[in-house]
Amino acid sequence: MATPAILGVHLLDRVRGAVRVGTLVRDGDGAVSFTVAEAYLRDPARPLLSLGWYDPTADAGTRDRLASRADKIGLHGTLPPWFAGLLPEGALRTLVLSEMGPGDHDQFDVLTRLGADLPGAVLVVPETQAPASAGPLDLGSVVGFRAVRPDGVVKFSLAGIQLKFSANPDGERLTVPGRDATGRCILKVGSERFPALPEAEHGALQLARMIGVDTAPCRLVAREAVEGVPDALLADGEQVLVVDRFDRTAEGERVHIEDAAQILGAIGDRKYTMATTETVLNMVSRFSTDRRADIAEAVRRVVADVLLGNGDNHLKNWSFRFPAPGQVRLSPAYDIVPTIFFVPGDTLALRFVQTHQFEAVNLRRFERVARFLQLDPRWIAREVKTAVTRALDLWPGAAPALLGEARAAVLVKRLDRLELVREVRG
Numbered sequence: 001m002a003t004p005a006i007l008g009v010h011l012l013d014r015v016r017g018a019v020r021v022g023t024l025v026r027d028g029d030g031a032v033s034f035t036v037a038e039a040y041l042r043d044p045a046r047p048l049l050s051l052g053w054y055d056p057t058a059d060a061g062t063r064d065r066l067a068s069r070a071d072k073i074g075l076h077g078t079l080p081p082w083f084a085g086l087l088p089e090g091a092l093r094t095l096v097l098s099e100m101g102p103g104d105h106d107q108f109d110v111l112t113r114l115g116a117d118l119p120g121a122v123l124v125v126p127e128t129q130a131p132a133s134a135g136p137l138d139l140g141s142v143v144g145f146r147a148v149r150p151d152g153v154v155k156f157s158l159a160g161i162q163l164k165f166s167a168n169p170d171g172e173r174l175t176v177p178g179r180d181a182t183g184r185c186i187l188k189v190g191s192e193r194f195p196a197l198p199e200a201e202h203g204a205l206q207l208a209r210m211i212g213v214d215t216a217p218c219r220l221v222a223r224e225a226v227e228g229v230p231d232a233l234l235a236d237g238e239q240v241l242v243v244d245r246f247d248r249t250a251e252g253e254r255v256h257i258e259d260a261a262q263i264l265g266a267i268g269d270r271k272y273t274m275a276t277t278e279t280v281l282n283m284v285s286r287f288s289t290d291r292r293a294d295i296a297e298a299v300r301r302v303v304a305d306v307l308l309g310n311g312d313n314h315l316k317n318w319s320f321r322f323p324a325p326g327q328v329r330l331s332p333a334y335d336i337v338p339t340i341f342f343v344p345g346d347t348l349a350l351r352f353v354q355t356h357q358f359e360a361v362n363l364r365r366f367e368r369v370a371r372f373l374q375l376d377p378r379w380i381a382r383e384v385k386t387a388v389t390r391a392l393d394l395w396p397g398a399a400p401a402l403l404g405e406a407r408a409a410v411l412v413k414r415l416d417r418l419e420l421v422r423e424v425r426g
Contacts, residue, residue, distance in 0.1 A: 002030040002077060003131035007112060009034070012121040012143060012254045013047040015325055021049055023127065024083065026108045034072040034080045041066055048256070048322055049122075050082055051287050052263040071265055077106025081265035085258075085316070086118050087111060090161030092154065095233075099152035100135030109134040116140075116147035117156035117166065117182050120247050121256035123147065153229060156183060159259065159316050160335060162197070164188045165229055167242075174221060174242060176228030184248045187226060190237020194342045196404075198241035203402035204336045208304040210398065211390040214297055216332040217244040246321060246332050256322045257331055261315035271315040277302060277352040278369055280318045285373045287320065287328045294330040295373065296383050299366065301333055303387040305348065306361045306420055307395075308411070309340030314349040340414070341407055362419045388424040391415070 007024040022036040040046050044059055052071070055061025072080045079087070087110050088096060097105060100113065112134040115124030125147045130137060140149035149155060153176065156166040166183025167174040177183045191197045198220060205215045221242050223234040234240065247257045260283060261267070266274035281298055288294035298318075305313050312335065319331040339346045340358075347356040353365035366384050367377035392415070399408035415421045 001028050002026055002106065002108075003133060004028050005108070005112070005129070005131050006127040007108075007115065007124050008127045010123045010125070010145070011047050011049055011256065012123055013325075014121075014253055014255070016047065018123065018143060018145070019047055021122075024079070024108070024111070024124070026077075026131075030075070030077040030106060030108075032074040032077070032079050032108050033069075034083065036066045036072075045325075047325070048328070050258055050263065051283070051320060051328070052082065052265065054287075056287060074107070077108060079107040079111060081267050082258075082262050083107075083111060084267050085159075085262035086122065086157055087114070088154075088157050089159060091163035092158060092160070095163070096154045099150070099154055103133055103135070105133055105135065113137055113148055113150050114155070114157040116142045116149060119157060119159060119257060121254040153233075158186060162188055162191065163233065166245075167226070167228070170227075173225045173227055174240075175226075182248060182252055182254070184245055184250065184252065186243045186245055187229070188241040188243065189223075189229075189234055190240070192236045196237065197337070197342075198237060198239055200341055200403065200407065201335070201337045202241050203399070203407075204308050204310065204338050205333070206402050207308065207391070207395055207399065208301075208333060208336050210394045211300060211304060211307075211387040213300050213304050213336075214332050215336070216246055216334045218242060243334060257319050259316045259320075260318040263320075264315065266315050272349055275315060275350065277348070277350045278372060280315070280350070281369055281373060283318075283320075284330055288330060289326065289328050295375065297330055299380060299383050300387045302352065302361075302366075303384055303391075303420070304333075304336065306358050306418065307388070307391050307415065308336065308338045309346065309358060309414065310336055311339040311343065311346030312337055312349050317349075338403075338407075338411065341410065359417055359419060363423050384420070385424050388421060392421070392425070 005026050009021045011019045011021050013019050020037050021040050024034050026032045053065040074080045112130055125145045137148050137150040139146050158164050165187045167187050168177050168184050188198055202220050205218050209215045219242050220239045223240055247255045260280050261271045284294045284298045317335045321329050321331040353368050363381050366380050370377040370380035396412050
């Protein structure tokens, strides 16, 4: 039997302040339901929580989607899919559970524990006594709310399988934020399974930027510069990758975001199977308030994935950012990793026009997507050719310093096997 409990869900809007969105309720059987607050439902100027519950053509459609119960219930301790998408995965989730101590901890418990520092601008706070199954925790003040501030290293939630931490710059050092603070950057640490992973991702992000991809600012830092993370968790590598968070401002304000997996309700491994790259591009076309710029950006990212051999650009690695009322933009790119260095036979995470094979992607497939989106195929083809040409011109000289001689040689040599490169070369 689960302990019944209620969580209040708020959106920290940069203009209106905290806006109550609704409640998450867990009953004694472990079922969890999300109910939208009536005031939020009836507010035509409501800040946007999810594009999955948003109809850009009519507010009545948005209200219907918000009021629908179909995607707002979780059973046996699981959260409704959108909220499950806020929780950490992989190594970070394992670390969270270890800090919660022994016991049967469900997703509601994890959200209770980490609700004060979630991705984007969502704040989740207890409205009843926090259940003991959420582990040892305390209450602190977060933007005027009594919010859970757990003991331990992990007071935040970040998506992704790789172990990572939230931190703040402090001169030449990086520190894990205190109990009532939020981090402005993400630290990605080394991995025993994938040697020099931070260096590979840093190099890939820089190479992607060279061909026009809008990447999140990042840098490599010696592990000795990190304070507040146990040495044992930093042991697998000499450097950590520091990525500036685009859902936090320099002043620590929160900017709302959501990823494509949340929009679609794709939980767990469904982030690889529930949609295709065309689905994501269609989202960009439908929701972006600068459609042409963001479609061009999305196309360049697909090109970068093909050229770099990034086989892990799944639905959770495509995000939308809501920088101001009425604005929806594709977020900067992140988690660009040349997975072919670690899994030589890797393929595209999401199918692209009926293929997962890097070698099979060509101009014709991009032109088919353009016609699907009712765009000029010649324009999309020009964007693709420009990105590929930049890579061919710039990467052979830049890659050795960014990736090391051996990995750079692998990357440059594989370009010759790609049909897309052969077409552009003519």
